[in-house]
Amino acid sequence: MISKSDNPKVLYGVLLGLAILAPLAIYPVFLMKVLCFALFASAFNLLLGYVGLLSFGHAAFLATGGYITGHILTQWGLSTELGIIFGTLAATALGYIFGKLAIRRQGIYFAMITLALAQLVFFLFVQAPFTGGENGLQGIPRGNLFGLISLQDNLSMYYFVLAIFIFGFALIQRTIHSPFGQVLKAIRENEPRAISLGYDVDKYKLLAFTLSAGLAGLAGSTKSVVFQLASLTDAHWHMSGEVVLMTLLGGVGTLFGPVVGAATVVSLQNYLAQGPLGSWVTVILGLIFVICVLAFRSGIVGEIQKFMRKNFE
Amino acid sequence: GQYSDDEIRVAYLADMSGTYSALSGPGGLEAAKMAIEDIGGSINGKKITIVSADDQNKPDIGANKVRQWIDVDNIDMVAGMVASSVTIAVNKVVEQKNKISLVSGSAASSITNEYCTPNSIHWVYDTYALAHGTAKAVVQEGGKSWFMLTADYAFGHALERDVEKVVQENGGEIVDKVRHPFPTSDFSSFILQAQGSGAQVIGLANAGADTTNSLKTASEFGITQAGQKLAGLLIFLNDVHSLGLKVTQGLQLTTGFYWDRTEETRAWSQRYFERTGRMPTMVQAGVYSSLMHYFKAVQAADTDETQAVLQQMRDTPVNDFFAQNGKIRIDGRMVHDMYLAEVKKPADSTNEWDLYKVLRTIPGDEAYRPLSESQCKLVQK
Amino acid sequence: MSQDFVLETQGLTKEFKGFTAVDNVNLQVQRGHIHALIGPNGAGKTTCFNLLTKFLTPTRGTILFNGKDITDTAPNQIARLGMVRSFQISAVFPHLSVLENVRIALQRKLGTSFHFWKSERTLNDLNDRAMELLTSVGLESYANTVTVEMPYGRKRALELATTLALEPELMLLDEPTQGMGHEDVDRVVELIKQVAVGRTILMVEHNLHVVSHLSDRITVLARGAVLAEGDYETVSANPQVREAYMGTAAEEDAA
Amino acid sequence: MTELLGIPPQVLFGQMLIGLINGSFYALLSLGLAIIFGLLNIINFSHGAQYMLGAFAAWLGLQYFGVNYWVALVLAPVCVAAFGILLERTLLRRLYREDHLYGLLLTFGLALIIEGSFVHWFGVSGQPYAVPESLQGGQNLGFMFLPTYRGWIIVASLVVCFGTWYMIERTRLGAYLRAGTENPQLMQAFGINVPLLITLTYGYGVALAALAGVLAAPIYQVSPVMGSNLLITVFAVVVIGGMGSILGSILTGLLMGLIEGLTKVFYPEASSTVIFLVMIIILLVRPAGLFGKEA
Amino acid sequence: MTSANRADYEQLRLADLHAFYGESHILHGIDIKVNRGELVTLLGRNGSGRTTTLRAIMNMVGKRTGSVMINGRETLDVPAHQIARLGVGYCPEERGIFASLNVEENLMLPPTVRSGGMSLDEIYDMFPNLYERRTSQGTRLSGGEQQMLAMARILRTGANLLLLDEITEGLAPVIVQKLGEVLTQLKNKGLTIVLVEQNFRFAAPLADRHYLMEHGTIVEEIQAHELQDKMDILNTYLGV
Numbered sequence A: 001m002i003s004k005s006d007n008p009k010v011l012y013g014v015l016l017g018l019a020i021l022a023p024l025a026i027y028p029v030f031l032m033k034v035l036c037f038a039l040f041a042s043a044f045n046l047l048l049g050y051v052g053l054l055s056f057g058h059a060a061f062l063a064t065g066g067y068i069t070g071h072i073l074t075q076w077g078l079s080t081e082l083g084i085i086f087g088t089l090a091a092t093a094l095g096y097i098f099g100k101l102a103i104r105r106q107g108i109y110f111a112m113i114t115l116a117l118a119q120l121v122f123f124l125f126v127q128a129p130f131t132g133g134e135n136g137l138q139g140i141p142r143g144n145l146f147g148l149i150s151l152q153d154n155l156s157m158y159y160f161v162l163a164i165f166i167f168g169f170a171l172i173q174r175t176i177h178s179p180f181g182q183v184l185k186a187i188r189e190n191e192p193r194a195i196s197l198g199y200d201v202d203k204y205k206l207l208a209f210t211l212s213a214g215l216a217g218l219a220g221s222t223k224s225v226v227f228q229l230a231s232l233t234d235a236h237w238h239m240s241g242e243v244v245l246m247t248l249l250g251g252v253g254t255l256f257g258p259v260v261g262a263a264t265v266v267s268l269q270n271y272l273a274q275g276p277l278g279s280w281v282t283v284i285l286g287l288i289f290v291i292c293v294l295a296f297r298s299g300i301v302g303e304i305q306k307f308m309r310k311n312f313e
Numbered sequence B: 001g002q003y004s005d006d007e008i009r010v011a012y013l014a015d016m017s018g019t020y021s022a023l024s025g026p027g028g029l030e031a032a033k034m035a036i037e038d039i040g041g042s043i044n045g046k047k048i049t050i051v052s053a054d055d056q057n058k059p060d061i062g063a064n065k066v067r068q069w070i071d072v073d074n075i076d077m078v079a080g081m082v083a084s085s086v087t088i089a090v091n092k093v094v095e096q097k098n099k100i101s102l103v104s105g106s107a108a109s110s111i112t113n114e115y116c117t118p119n120s121i122h123w124v125y126d127t128y129a130l131a132h133g134t135a136k137a138v139v140q141e142g143g144k145s146w147f148m149l150t151a152d153y154a155f156g157h158a159l160e161r162d163v164e165k166v167v168q169e170n171g172g173e174i175v176d177k178v179r180h181p182f183p184t185s186d187f188s189s190f191i192l193q194a195q196g197s198g199a200q201v202i203g204l205a206n207a208g209a210d211t212t213n214s215l216k217t218a219s220e221f222g223i224t225q226a227g228q229k230l231a232g233l234l235i236f237l238n239d240v241h242s243l244g245l246k247v248t249q250g251l252q253l254t255t256g257f258y259w260d261r262t263e264e265t266r267a268w269s270q271r272y273f274e275r276t277g278r279m280p281t282m283v284q285a286g287v288y289s290s291l292m293h294y295f296k297a298v299q300a301a302d303t304d305e306t307q308a309v310l311q312q313m314r315d316t317p318v319n320d321f322f323a324q325n326g327k328i329r330i331d332g333r334m335v336h337d338m339y340l341a342e343v344k345k346p347a348d349s350t351n352e353w354d355l356y357k358v359l360r361t362i363p364g365d366e367a368y369r370p371l372s373e374s375q376c377k378l379v380q381k
Numbered sequence C: 001m002s003q004d005f006v007l008e009t010q011g012l013t014k015e016f017k018g019f020t021a022v023d024n025v026n027l028q029v030q031r032g033h034i035h036a037l038i039g040p041n042g043a044g045k046t047t048c049f050n051l052l053t054k055f056l057t058p059t060r061g062t063i064l065f066n067g068k069d070i071t072d073t074a075p076n077q078i079a080r081l082g083m084v085r086s087f088q089i090s091a092v093f094p095h096l097s098v099l100e101n102v103r104i105a106l107q108r109k110l111g112t113s114f115h116f117w118k119s120e121r122t123l124n125d126l127n128d129r130a131m132e133l134l135t136s137v138g139l140e141s142y143a144n145t146v147t148v149e150m151p152y153g154r155k156r157a158l159e160l161a162t163t164l165a166l167e168p169e170l171m172l173l174d175e176p177t178q179g180m181g182h183e184d185v186d187r188v189v190e191l192i193k194q195v196a197v198g199r200t201i202l203m204v205e206h207n208l209h210v211v212s213h214l215s216d217r218i219t220v221l222a223r224g225a226v227l228a229e230g231d232y233e234t235v236s237a238n239p240q241v242r243e244a245y246m247g248t249a250a251e252e253d254a255a
Numbered sequence D: 001m002t003e004l005l006g007i008p009p010q011v012l013f014g015q016m017l018i019g020l021i022n023g024s025f026y027a028l029l030s031l032g033l034a035i036i037f038g039l040l041n042i043i044n045f046s047h048g049a050q051y052m053l054g055a056f057a058a059w060l061g062l063q064y065f066g067v068n069y070w071v072a073l074v075l076a077p078v079c080v081a082a083f084g085i086l087l088e089r090t091l092l093r094r095l096y097r098e099d100h101l102y103g104l105l106l107t108f109g110l111a112l113i114i115e116g117s118f119v120h121w122f123g124v125s126g127q128p129y130a131v132p133e134s135l136q137g138g139q140n141l142g143f144m145f146l147p148t149y150r151g152w153i154i155v156a157s158l159v160v161c162f163g164t165w166y167m168i169e170r171t172r173l174g175a176y177l178r179a180g181t182e183n184p185q186l187m188q189a190f191g192i193n194v195p196l197l198i199t200l201t202y203g204y205g206v207a208l209a210a211l212a213g214v215l216a217a218p219i220y221q222v223s224p225v226m227g228s229n230l231l232i233t234v235f236a237v238v239v240i241g242g243m244g245s246i247l248g249s250i251l252t253g254l255l256m257g258l259i260e261g262l263t264k265v266f267y268p269e270a271s272s273t274v275i276f277l278v279m280i281i282i283l284l285v286r287p288a289g290l291f292g293k294e295a
Numbered sequence E: 001m002t003s004a005n006r007a008d009y010e011q012l013r014l015a016d017l018h019a020f021y022g023e024s025h026i027l028h029g030i031d032i033k034v035n036r037g038e039l040v041t042l043l044g045r046n047g048s049g050r051t052t053t054l055r056a057i058m059n060m061v062g063k064r065t066g067s068v069m070i071n072g073r074e075t076l077d078v079p080a081h082q083i084a085r086l087g088v089g090y091c092p093e094e095r096g097i098f099a100s101l102n103v104e105e106n107l108m109l110p111p112t113v114r115s116g117g118m119s120l121d122e123i124y125d126m127f128p129n130l131y132e133r134r135t136s137q138g139t140r141l142s143g144g145e146q147q148m149l150a151m152a153r154i155l156r157t158g159a160n161l162l163l164l165d166e167i168t169e170g171l172a173p174v175i176v177q178k179l180g181e182v183l184t185q186l187k188n189k190g191l192t193i194v195l196v197e198q199n200f201r202f203a204a205p206l207a208d209r210h211y212l213m214e215h216g217t218i219v220e221e222i223q224a225h226e227l228q229d230k231m232d233i234l235n236t237y238l239g240v
């Protein structure tokens, strides 16, 4: 582990290898779900971990991506890639609007405005004629990639999703380590100072917010294609809460934290629910979070990093 | 015969912990297990296994779960299925993967109408039957003007639509309606509106906690004393049990099953009671009945191959404690008799579960939407 | 124009719910000067400062920077015009390295600050200039230190270096020596003298020792209004100023 | 009969009165939240669960120990507060120095545990709780029939809310509370037992939630999920009122009840959304909420 | 008369006091003794641990070991909120004015710990600025006014051992002079004062003794009358 983390390239290589081989051992649809949520949480983390903005309305982007892609694929008969691109663009645009309204507020007020906006979006999705209300938007075709490769097969779908995830993840990684990322860091550290250095911090936050929303939308679009369904669950405030949990559980402000957090939560929900502990799932999830908050506050990845730093430096 | 994996694998999907869990949930799972035990744990030497999951009334969770069951666990069929929205989503997956779903919980009549599939059977009741039972009875007793209080989602919409039609056909009218968010905890302002409308009947097109809350609130605001009548369009045994007779007495309802009706129903229900400490709702009884019918079909066809079993199920009438001469139509509707019941007065009730008086049997053909009115793609016209 | 004023205020006034904190102040800061704003506690110095830097909106009055009305200009715009404030509480980016702190200030001019797809390595071109600035305040050996770990006085120096990176025409300093030990005070006085070359500085300061050593011109505020103005000798000789502010301390401190 | 906006005035006033009743619950709950947030800097996500516990305590008391409504009205909040105090002493206490995100997360986890356990034990279909004998029946107000019990809710919660407000804004104890919110360490240095103050405050906030729960028991079903449905709305109320503003949370609670009531007349589908719309508008116009002080 | 009123009564004694913030060890064995009616100063550079010493006395640090005797009583295990009750008044470096209280509420906030504190009128006499702004929100005061308020409010409580951290910071020279007079008065009334100061010129004429701190230890104790002789030591440590 140590030598690997010393050299991120090796680590990335190993992870990529694992990701390519994973579907041989694990149910691909489950893996795709993990990847979608990992991307969603990573997008959220870009905002919380690197700009210090807690959005409590990220479900709106996930859902917008999903619904728009679903609508396009079922009604307009466009190709899968285009459907996903349009879904992502729609979420990006929505992110821009949310950002415009919310960015001027801070802390809990920011969180509450995003929550409120997301509630309005939820209402819209309940009422709008094309979303199927409670039933959700069903029967979204997976279609063909570039008109060639059928995505009906879980394996080819998986590699497509993996490619999307890697794209999103790489974009986040690059954003953090870009000139723009530097300014974001400065803003998080000392906002008034950044202003006095002549930075229009609202614009930077807005761009970060829009990016994050767009990537969350990408996750939602992809997810709707995988599951052939877009539903209100994705738009509900519980989803906004869940992504906070995933991110914190994995480790805020760490690159891999959200991925690990998403994998953990999704696995728990998937595998615990069918065991004998079925009706205790909520209680167990609750317990895990309580324990995490009390004992592993920096999240799984955060704690591992701390441990490494302490013991190997 | 041919058996996938040399086992018969069934699944039970329901709301296990949410709003509808008391009427389906773990109790339904227990009923499913009873069915497996009663058939002997195996059929033609092939072991029966069961998996179950909580769909939390969310279409995505239900559909994903079933997809995984089919892809990974190779299940042959799924039973249970409660919230209509979940059912419609699951049925799509089941159709795509050519498996079987037996729907006992859901109400929406659209499941065998515009959303029908060749792989699903709707077992216990539907909104059409509810409308043609309760609503019709109420209109015929003179409740001509209606105010509809509807849960604002697929099931409520379906019920509202079916009831409106029945009311109008029987010479009544809908004076006003209001849709409430799902779920709602406070109904006072809706009740107030209903009161203000001056309608004779307030029709509750909702279910579970929403219905019980509406009823309580209505009693608090003295609706019945002021001369208006309530029609609970979908009421389950557990609702009446938890609300108490004092609040619910006199309420008319349509049900696909009541435990204290015949020797057979009593005998089966008694067994169920011994295992769970509660009397079964129609959904829980339906889970047993539908699975049993499935098992018998597997036995007879000596395979678990989907189309063969489905064919066998359709060809055999359903005859058990739950239904007499029930038949499975091409659109997936299992047609059987329904019952119009009335909630007893506290004085007339002899024990905790002595809750209904059955007023009338509604013959299956009258209770369910005739194929001639169907929009199901499987019905040739 | 006989005199060249960098900053001018006309009738600057700030009222808080019936209380006038700054009352019709006409301030003129001459180019190249170190101009000090002093006065008793509650006189309105900080408020005045906040008005100039747009952290508060004036109730009345105008602010002119290089003759241009900036009363309604946004704070980050003002910084771009060349008027930069430093903060009373040390204003650094604590978890960035010292070098990065300065680089942030340099980076904006590069015009790539919104480029989220570029590598941050592209910023290394700025390192030389950043080092120059650090050297000018004596921090070259700290370049790679994480800023939190530096002593207080050094943070002040870093803050100045960062501010200088913007090449401001006018620097506003709010109590630059507050909370410092004697050594640090002297170092900062030296530093300010250095950086003042070719610039204008407006500062609020209580330490008369600092004021007397640095300022070319002093404005004394009391109860929100200008009480006296002039160089240190003039001001400290003013009996009103002595009564309201200096007490008998003036002679000792100026020494 | 004259109509206002196409609605008979009876219906309109009736709905407003109903709104006021709901508002009373919002007020009680948001008051508790505001107090806890104020002093502990913790966004108490388990507030809904504690409200539910109050209702359940009353129900269990009646069911198993024959405790009547009036006794429950006092006893249930005390018991739930005791439970809250236990949580505060053992768990929350460790988080005061952390970002309030962690408090939110912990209490969220606790809410999951509490609600999940109750769902497991009692199922979700609500348990009935009868209106106490002495408060049955109602008054015909001319424009509507007001059940006596609902009237009682308004009176009881107004008394409790304004009593609490008075205590916090006008007494010395209140000054300690407010100051302790800002700088507990310094208050400690002045000789005030801040940990005790914090514990008691948390207990009081929880007791308010539980009291609301008991008041709610007879009109809503006593169900494990009754709190989580309400919580997010109550958060909105607190924010609209201005975080930490005591008076704000009370008045906004009542006001939002009214607005919700009116929405139910004109556009019922939106009634659970309207508060959020109001929140966005308010926060854009008055960033610190209706009664909040700008930073 | 009880022993507590005798002039050589030992009011505060720190012995081998160590203090920690989390894992950082800040004080490394401090020994200080202050008698009733004395005024001593703690001098030192920024970060030398003077504030921490006062906070350690108040039990406001993470962990402390050694001994802190107040009025002859060991207080190492006394909870923070009971220390003030022993007659200790603490004026923190960062002033600690409460935004949610107005000026007068701020003044009235600390509970009286002993009789004989100043009355509100006396305080307003001493700081007329405060009287003028008494209904303003505490943190709306100017920096200097806040400093006055922080000082004033502990004079009200009747505490007879005052721990004052940088009280002249940010005050106009006239006010500083006045504060000097106040401290002299208090001392004459028999109060014991521990003063942390940057402003040596202010502290020098008031103090009976000076403790010089460096890196969390006391490096030098200087009596008032030795001051002239030891100027060079001060110079090396403080750059005065």
Ligand SMILES: Nc1ncnc2c1ncn2[C@@H]1O[C@H](COP(=O)(O)OP(=O)(O)OP(=O)(O)O)[C@@H](O)[C@H]1O
Residues within 6 Å of the ligand: C016, C019, C020, C021, C039, C040, C041, C042, C043, C044, C045, C046, C047, C048, E133, E136, E140, E141, E142, E143, E144, E145, E170
């Ligand atoms: N936001 C505000 N609301 C009300 N009054 C205010 C506000 N800000 C400042 N004041 C008042 O305005 C007056 C001037 O305050 P200011 O902070 O400008 O003084 P100052 O000259 O900087 O004093 P000091 O030297 O003590 O820092 C003070 O009496 C203060 O109480």
Ligand SMILES: Nc1ncnc2c1ncn2[C@@H]1O[C@H](COP(=O)(O)OP(=O)(O)OP(=O)(O)O)[C@@H](O)[C@H]1O
Residues within 6 Å of the ligand: C179, E021, E022, E024, E026, E044, E045, E046, E047, E048, E049, E050, E051, E052, E053, E093
């Ligand atoms: N809360 C804290 N956590 C960790 N370290 C701290 C904390 N407070 C102070 N320190 C450290 O303890 C040391 C002593 O600080 P202290 O505040 O006692 O110094 P001081 O002599 O009062 O200096 P100053 O002039 O800055 O007030 C410093 O190195 C400081 O960084």
Ligand SMILES: CC(C)C[C@H](N)C(=O)O
Residues within 6 Å of the ligand: B020, B023, B082, B083, B084, B085, B105, B106, B107, B108, B155, B207, B208, B234
């Ligand atoms: C069990 C039922 C209450 C389910 C509900 N009627 C639905 O179909 O959605």
Ligand SMILES: [Mg+2]
Residues within 6 Å of the ligand: C045, C046, C047, E142, E143, E144
């Ligand atoms: Mg000031």
Ligand SMILES: [Mg+2]
Residues within 6 Å of the ligand: E050, E051, E052, E093, E165
């Ligand atoms: Mg200090």
